[in-house]
Amino acid sequence: MTSQPAPAVEIRGVTKVFNPAGANEVLALDNIDLNVAAGDFVTLIGPSGCGKSTLLRLVAALVESTEGNVLVNGKTADQARLDRDYSMVFQRAGLFDWRNVSRNIELPLELMGWKAADRHRRSAEMLELVKLNEFADHHPSELSGGMAQRVAIARAMSFRPALLLMDEPFGALDEMTREHMQNELLRIWSETETTVIFVTHSISEAVFLSTRVVVMSPRPGRIAAVIDNELGTRDDSARDTPQFFANVSAVRKVLRAGEPR
Amino acid sequence: MSLNRLRGSLRQVLVFSLFVILLMAGYSAYKAFGQSVDDAQTDWAVIGSILPRTDDLTMPSVFEIISGIFAEPRGVNEAFGSIVVREAAFTLREAAVGFAVGVIVGLSIAIVLSSSRLLERALVPHVIASQTIPLIAIAPIVVIWGRKNLDFLPWEWHDWMSVSLIATYLTFFPVAINGLRGLHSPSSEALELMDSYAARRGQTLWRLRLPASLPYLFSAFKIAATASVVGAIVGEISAGVTGGLGRRILLEAQRYTTGPERLYVAVLFAAALGIFVFLTISLVEYSLVRRKGTEAVL
Numbered sequence: 165m166t167s168q169p170a171p172a173v174e175i176r177g178v179t180k181v182f183n184p185a186g187a188n189e190v191l192a193l194d195n196i197d198l199n200v201a202a203g204d205f206v207t208l209i210g211p212s213g214c215g216k217s218t219l220l221r222l223v224a225a226l227v228e229s230t231e232g233n234v235l236v237n238g239k240t241a242d243q244a245r246l247d248r249d250y251s252m253v254f255q256r257a258g259l260f261d262w263r264n265v266s267r268n269i270e271l272p273l274e275l276m277g278w279k280a281a282d283r284h285r286r287s288a289e290m291l292e293l294v295k296l297n298e299f300a301d302h303h304p305s306e307l308s309g310g311m312a313q314r315v316a317i318a319r320a321m322s323f324r325p326a327l328l329l330m331d332e333p334f335g336a337l338d339e340m341t342r343e344h345m346q347n348e349l350l351r352i353w354s355e356t357e358t359t360v361i362f363v364t365h366s367i368s369e370a371v372f373l374s375t376r377v378v379v380m381s382p383r384p385g386r387i388a389a390v391i392d393n394e395l396g397t398r399d400d401s402a403r404d405t406p407q408f409f410a411n412v413s414a415v416r417k418v419l420r421a422g423e424p425r
Numbered sequence: 426m427s428l429n430r431l432r433g434s435l436r437q438v439l440v441f442s443l444f445v446i447l448l449m450a451g452y453s454a455y456k457a458f459g460q461s462v463d464d465a466q467t468d469w470a471v472i473g474s475i476l477p478r479t480d481d482l483t484m485p486s487v488f489e490i491i492s493g494i495f496a497e498p499r500g501v502n503e504a505f506g507s508i509v510v511r512e513a514a515f516t517l518r519e520a521a522v523g524f525a526v527g528v529i530v531g532l533s534i535a536i537v538l539s540s541s542r543l544l545e546r547a548l549v550p551h552v553i554a555s556q557t558i559p560l561i562a563i564a565p566i567v568v569i570w571g572r573k574n575l576d577f578l579p580w581e582w583h584d585w586m587s588v589s590l591i592a593t594y595l596t597f598f599p600v601a602i603n604g605l606r607g608l609h610s611p612s613s614e615a616l617e618l619m620d621s622y623a624a625r626r627g628q629t630l631w632r633l634r635l636p637a638s639l640p641y642l643f644s645a646f647k648i649a650a651t652a653s654v655v656g657a658i659v660g661e662i663s664a665g666v667t668g669g670l671g672r673r674i675l676l677e678a679q680r681y682t683t684g685p686e687r688l689y690v691a692v693l694f695a696a697a698l699g700i701f702v703f704l705t706i707s708l709v710e711y712s713l714v715r716r717k718g719t720e721a722v723l
């Protein structure tokens with residue numbers, strides 16, 4: 165109804181200092197402003213230590229900002245956490261090895277007090293979504309890295325959060341698996357209309373996946389540029405288009421500009 | 426898979442049997458050697474001073490010890506082994522109750538201490554200090570205290586329950602210490618994951634911290650189970666409680682000269698009881714815990 169939908173995430177003047185006034189004080193983020201619209205796929209890219217994870221964890225209310233505020237769906241980040249408005253995926257799948265695949269997917273549903281029958285139905289749907297139907301009863305130790313990460317994504321999406329926060333989720337995977345996972349993630353993203361904030365340090369991954377690329381620079385962590393990333397089609401074929409290569413160069417240029425000479 | 430497991434346990438049984446046979450052979454060989462030295466009238470001073478004497482009173486032969494299991498003591502119409510088994514069951518009850526209470530107390534301490542770093546730093550030294558009080562010193566106190574002060578309980582207090590309390594004193598400790606380590610063992614990522622789902626403390630405890638603790642807890646349970654048998658036996662002896670293995674060992678030690686093999690039998694049964702509880706815990710662990718790299722040691 166309103167012409168301008170409320171942003172899914174609003175970051176206003178956020179500064180984060182670790183160990184303030186201590187000997188090892190770190191200015192991890194310096195005066196960050198960023199809006200993420202509902203349905204966006206935003207990647208955060210930058211050299212390691214530039215505060216990507218910290219920014220993501222601020223949105224998740226896992227760390228508190230020193231200054232400024234973070235709004236998720238118009239609420240404080242912590243209220244959004246309590247309301248289960250988002251879900252996280254880490255670099256390590258972090259499955260519980262005493263639970264089989266389905267029960268890992270059902271974990272957040274259990275925490276939310278879902279009935280067993282509903283949980284089972286949903287975990288079956290999620291297994292369908294990540295194409296791991298036959299692995300419902302397997303244990304995490306029996307899965308490959310890519311499969312484990314798909315289970316982690318299924319777990320994160322199980323209660324259909326509006327926002328998905330992913331911290332280098334494919335960072336530990338080999339190139340082939342990684343591209344496959346990227347394709348799958350795009351498919352899931354378009355099927356579920358979830359808003360995604362995705363941390364990576366791979367330029368091609370950022371360009372292939374996102375609608376907007378946020379380039380960050382280190383010491384102190386700042387946003388160097390926000391690049392709108394139009395690719396036309398959003399599937400595997402986009403990887404070979406001139407537009408893709410042009411956008412990769414554009415991101416690389418901004419990243420290079422931020423490097424110390 | 427299960428065939429492999431079966432083969433594995435078969436091998437363990439075989440290795441253990443071999444070990445027992447070697448032990449008996451070594452014992453007999455030493456005894457034979459000592460006696461040959463004696464017979465030769467050589468003054469080989471090591472045996473009898475540093476090493477134990479080898480006469481039949483100090484070291485009854487393996488055959489005598491085994492016969493001692495089946496022999497009926499004078500004036501009794503029951504094999505000695507069967508009497509000792511009954512007494513072992515009495516001691517096992519003390520130990521089992523002591524173990525169970527120790528696990529509950531130890532786990533409670535671990536859960537409370539894991540909830541706050543401050544509490545942990547303040548109280549862990551006291552938990553450790555508790556173990557420096559010698560068991561023999563507290564045993565009689567516990568029995569007297571139990572007889573005099575626990576009459577308000579809805580059930581009748583027996584002396585064996587005091588012995589259980591003494592066993593608890595030994596068992597809660599490894600459970601508390603290893604449990605604490607187990608509860609702290611989840612990675613910060615796993616804890617953040619639970620936080621991101623807005624899990625309550627109790628949910629994180631039940632669904633993450635406790636399951637992650639199981640390997641740590643079971644290695645504590647194995648130590649605690651054997652310790653509970655030791656605690657029960659020592660508790661019986663020093664508190665003068667009758668009916669169990671501790672009392673039997675004390676009695677046979679007092680009338681050693683008239684039947685040394687009986688003391689050996691009693692001690693062997695005590696050892697067997699320790700092995701039995703250890704294996705029982707291992708079996709439960711085997712069926713519950715999915716091993717994957719996580720190995721806990723105290």
Ligand SMILES: Nc1ncnc2c1ncn2[C@@H]1O[C@H](COP(=O)(O)OP(=O)(O)O)[C@@H](O)[C@H]1O
Nearest residue numbers: 182183190192211212213214215216217218219
């Ligand atoms: N819990 C913490 N305590 C102290 N310093 C931290 C903590 N987390 C991150 N930092 C520091 O903040 C900076 C940004 O870290 P991070 O957000 O992890 O970077 P990135 O994810 O981009 O590699 C780094 O200098 C890091 O050392």
Ligand SMILES: [Mg+2]
Nearest residue numbers: 216217218331
């Ligand atoms: Mg990071």
